[in-house]
Amino acid sequence: MAKTKAKSEDPKKLSKKAAKAAAKSGKKAKKPGSAEDRSVDADAADPALAPVPETTAEIEDWATPPREALGVVDGFQIRDFDAAATPGWTGSRAEAEARLAALGEEMSELQERLFAEGRSGGRRAVLLVIQGLDTAGKGGIVRHVIGMVDPQGVSLRSFGVPTQEERSHHYLWRIDRSLPPGGKIGVFDRSQYEDVLVVRVDGLAPLEEIEARYEEINQFEKALVDRETYVVKVALVVSPQEQYQRLRERLERPDKHWKFSLGDLKVRAKRPAYDEAYQLVLERTNTSWAPWYVIPADNKWFARLAVAELLVQALRDLDLTWPAADFDVTAAMAELDAQQQ
Amino acid sequence: MAKTKAKSEDPKKLSKKAAKAAAKSGKKAKKPGSAEDRSVDADAADPALAPVPETTAEIEDWATPPREALGVVDGFQIRDFDAAATPGWTGSRAEAEARLAALGEEMSELQERLFAEGRSGGRRAVLLVIQGLDTAGKGGIVRHVIGMVDPQGVSLRSFGVPTQEERSHHYLWRIDRSLPPGGKIGVFDRSQYEDVLVVRVDGLAPLEEIEARYEEINQFEKALVDRETYVVKVALVVSPQEQYQRLRERLERPDKHWKFSLGDLKVRAKRPAYDEAYQLVLERTNTSWAPWYVIPADNKWFARLAVAELLVQALRDLDLTWPAADFDVTAAMAELDAQQQ
Numbered sequence: 090m091a092k093t094k095a096k097s098e099d100p101k102k103l104s105k106k107a108a109k110a111a112a113k114s115g116k117k118a119k120k121p122g123s124a125e126d127r128s129v130d131a132d133a134a135d136p137a138l139a140p141v142p143e144t145t146a147e148i149e150d151w152a153t154p155p156r157e158a159l160g161v162v163d164g165f166q167i168r169d170f171d172a173a174a175t176p177g178w179t180g181s182r183a184e185a186e187a188r189l190a191a192l193g194e195e196m197s198e199l200q201e202r203l204f205a206e207g208r209s210g211g212r213r214a215v216l217l218v219i220q221g222l223d224t225a226g227k228g229g230i231v232r233h234v235i236g237m238v239d240p241q242g243v244s245l246r247s248f249g250v251p252t253q254e255e256r257s258h259h260y261l262w263r264i265d266r267s268l269p270p271g272g273k274i275g276v277f278d279r280s281q282y283e284d285v286l287v288v289r290v291d292g293l294a295p296l297e298e299i300e301a302r303y304e305e306i307n308q309f310e311k312a313l314v315d316r317e318t319y320v321v322k323v324a325l326v327v328s329p330q331e332q333y334q335r336l337r338e339r340l341e342r343p344d345k346h347w348k349f350s351l352g353d354l355k356v357r358a359k360r361p362a363y364d365e366a367y368q369l370v371l372e373r374t375n376t377s378w379a380p381w382y383v384i385p386a387d388n389k390w391f392a393r394l395a396v397a398e399l400l401v402q403a404l405r406d407l408d409l410t411w412p413a414a415d416f417d418v419t420a421a422m423a424e425l426d427a428q429q430q
Numbered sequence: 431m432a433k434t435k436a437k438s439e440d441p442k443k444l445s446k447k448a449a450k451a452a453a454k455s456g457k458k459a460k461k462p463g464s465a466e467d468r469s470v471d472a473d474a475a476d477p478a479l480a481p482v483p484e485t486t487a488e489i490e491d492w493a494t495p496p497r498e499a500l501g502v503v504d505g506f507q508i509r510d511f512d513a514a515a516t517p518g519w520t521g522s523r524a525e526a527e528a529r530l531a532a533l534g535e536e537m538s539e540l541q542e543r544l545f546a547e548g549r550s551g552g553r554r555a556v557l558l559v560i561q562g563l564d565t566a567g568k569g570g571i572v573r574h575v576i577g578m579v580d581p582q583g584v585s586l587r588s589f590g591v592p593t594q595e596e597r598s599h600h601y602l603w604r605i606d607r608s609l610p611p612g613g614k615i616g617v618f619d620r621s622q623y624e625d626v627l628v629v630r631v632d633g634l635a636p637l638e639e640i641e642a643r644y645e646e647i648n649q650f651e652k653a654l655v656d657r658e659t660y661v662v663k664v665a666l667v668v669s670p671q672e673q674y675q676r677l678r679e680r681l682e683r684p685d686k687h688w689k690f691s692l693g694d695l696k697v698r699a700k701r702p703a704y705d706e707a708y709q710l711v712l713e714r715t716n717t718s719w720a721p722w723y724v725i726p727a728d729n730k731w732f733a734r735l736a737v738a739e740l741l742v743q744a745l746r747d748l749d750l751t752w753p754a755a756d757f758d759v760t761a762a763m764a765e766l767d768a769q770q771q
Binding site: 205208209228231232235236239240241243245247276278333336337340341343344346347348349350351354357358411412413414416418421422424425428429 | 546549550569572573576577580581582584586588617619674677678681682684685687688689690691692695698699752753754755757759762763765766769770
């Protein structure tokens with residue numbers, strides 16, 4: 090299983106790590122075991138404290154880095170979007186799957202560091218917001234991308250039709266109380282954006298109120314990032330043709346009937362209105378602190394790779410290390426050894 | 431990744447499935463494609479609705495079935511328990527790991543069926559209660575066993591020192607509100623049993639009150655099972671020697687310091703009192719509706735395999751199928767096709 094172990098026990102890899110760490114801190118890589126290595130900068134040479142090596146397998150297959158390839162550019166028009174494309178990726182599907190597995194190892198290691206930081210009082214967290222129409226593959230992202238890391242480090246929340254209690258509050262109330270605590274990767278399967286998507290399309294709130302929400306959401310997310318909950322927003326886009334195939338499969342296979350509801354057909358019939366609503370979201374809430382990434386989702390393997398890349402990148406940006414002991418390690422060892430006598 | 435797909439697309443396997451389904455229902459296996467096959471009992475022959483084939487890989491390596499090998503027998507004494515044993519298992523570590531991966535596939539498939547049932551209004555759930563001292567490997571079980579299934583189907587809760595709010599309620603209050611909803615596998619990392627373990631050892635409640643709790647917990651669990659939340663209780667037991675090694679490692683490795691706290695040494699010094707408290711738990715709360723399984727945990731690979739076996743067995747007992755459509759499938763297909771024109 091990919092997630093079992095991210096830390097390498099291969100001594101060759103470890104010295105690569107140390108070299109990389111040294112390179113990063115602007116120092117020459119030292120020969121392992123040299124006097125210099127043992128004295129100065131021992132931490133950087135300590136594999137346990139070295140940065141996690143980045144996933145390089147098949148990195149050359151991203152002609153354009155994922156953030157750049159998937160970000161929203163000026164003049165972006167969702168109606169012209171090619172949901173079957175694999176922007177920036179030049180590798181094969183098999184290469185994408187190999188890279189996803191490698192990213193899983195890195196994600197697992199970074200997630201453990203984040204979790205450790207949280208346990209030591211750290212408040213930093215990452216929040217992955219997943220939006221997309223029925224069959225766009227939101228559940229698959231949770232299963233195949235988030236499923237690569239330790240469940241203990243994940244805080245997952247799905248947002249459906251608001252309950253009566255939720256409706257009696259401001260629309261951000263249920264979002265606010267579902268935020269990940271420090272040390273966790275939060276995952277929203279649908280989110281605050283439903284309140285400017287389905288709510289707009291179906292006219293579930295006065296237009297004036299909806300119009301005010303975009304900026305309100307921007308400010309809400311700004312506050313999140315200010316308190317160190319880093320937001321990664323992905324919109325999965327499936328083409329009407331592919332959606333047809335996926336819904337057809339849900340109807341043809343008795344083991345998929347439970348995934349289908351007649352409501353899916355009603356939503357599907359409103360695709361142009363949903364496209365417009367998504368267009369507004371991408372235009373108005375694509376902020377510097379919480380930018381959108383638009384993921385072509387006709388190829389599930391590409392969508393999973395793309396989201397994994399973006400999530401791992403967000404984790405890398407945190408420069409996670411292991412928290413220092415808040416106790417006297419030598420004294421603790423002595424006490425433990427004394428107990429064992 | 432092990433969890434990607436449990437459903438086989440190998441036609442040979444599918445006909446085995448059908449044969450097994452037929453065998454289970456006491457009917458002769460039919461030749462695929464025969465008139466009889468197409469008419470009567472078509473559902474059993476439909477691979478999508480056939481029971482999940484049980485994991486048979488290396489099954490012969492369990493000389494005694496896991497429930498029997500790990501259950502609490504009359505006269506059980508925790509002080510004589512061999513935490514390094516692998517009761518019932520005659521295979522190698524490598525065989526155990528292969529079997530764990532196979533169990534992961536089956537667990538993943540069964541979990542999806544349970545989830546589907548929950549989405550269709552079903553209330554059934556499974557609750558895995560994990561108890562064990564520091565370093566016994568509770569977190570590893572979550573990571574390596576629970577981590578094999580879709581995070582969407584899991585409801586995980588860790589119980590630490592009660593918060594002020596929790597303390598202001600009955601000790602079962604926080605348990606009650608953390609129960610898994612229908613369709614989920616709930617996981618408790620520590621549980622209601624802390625209120626007769628640490629609370630007993632440290633005298634945090636009047637003895638009379640603690641004494642009443644065992645029966646109270648039994649009745650609480652009885653009510654759970656009555657409303658179809660099936661309880662699987664595992665006590666991981668690590669030997670003092672192995673615990674010493676694991677704590678030593680946490681102190682020696684800077685990337686493990688965060689897992690250590692000075693409190694661990696205090697708890698370790700009270701091992702005899704904890705053994706007594708565990709003994710009472712196993713004697714008094716080993717009910718027919720929620721029996722205990724005692725897992726020797728010095729070998730992590732064995733503990734993980736053992737818990738996976740018990741969890742999968744609990745899921746098998748539910749005889750999970752796919753929920754029937756609550757809509758007219760033919761009409762829905764026609765509507766979908768009409769939209770696509």
